[in-house]
Amino acid sequence: MLKVMIIVLITIFNIYANEDLLGRYQLNVSINQSNFTDFLIIKEAKEGALRGEFIVPNVFQAPFLGSYKPNKITGEFRASENGHTFQVILESKISNDTCFLMGTLSSDGNVFGHFTGRKADCI
Numbered sequence: 001m002l003k004v005m006i007i008v009l010i011t012i013f014n015i016y017a018n019e020d021l022l023g024r025y026q027l028n029v030s031i032n033q034s035n036f037t038d039f040l041i042i043k044e045a046k047e048g049a050l051r052g053e054f055i056v057p058n059v060f061q062a063p064f065l066g067s068y069k070p071n072k073i074t075g076e077f078r079a080s081e082n083g084h085t086f087q088v089i090l091e092s093k094i095s096n097d098t099c100f101l102m103g104t105l106s107s108d109g110n111v112f113g114h115f116t117g118r119k120a121d122c123i
Contacts, residue, residue, distance in 0.1 A: 019045060022044075023120055024041045025117040026038075026118055027101065027115045029114070029115040030115065036056070040064065040117065051063075054077040063077060063078075068094075086107050088105055088107050089107070090104075091103050091104050100116070103115060
């Protein structure tokens with residue numbers, strides 16, 4: 001019985017923890033000594049899976065698919081720049097309160113950018 005109660009509590013925790021991830025994160029991205037402001041919007045978080053979009057203002061907006069583990073988000077989206085489309089992998093640590101992100105952007109196994117981010121509704 002105790003084992004069942006623990007599983008139920010862990011499941012409830014995961015459901016609420018995933019809900020806390022929902023929202024708009026403003027990312028300060030650094031690529032080749034240039035700085036940009038991009039956005040990661042997480043619209044759905046269920047059973048460790050994430051769905052949303054990645055926005056580079058005035059350049060592209062793409063679906064984002066990812067996953068969540070405690071204190072870590074990973075995901076991917078298709079970037080489009082100067083007529084060239086490529087797959088981007090986002091890997092990020094996330095604070096316990098889900099307000100802050102810090103991570104990398106990579107393509108073809110090569111890291112090309114670093115970012116920090118803050119969720120819009122965090123004080």
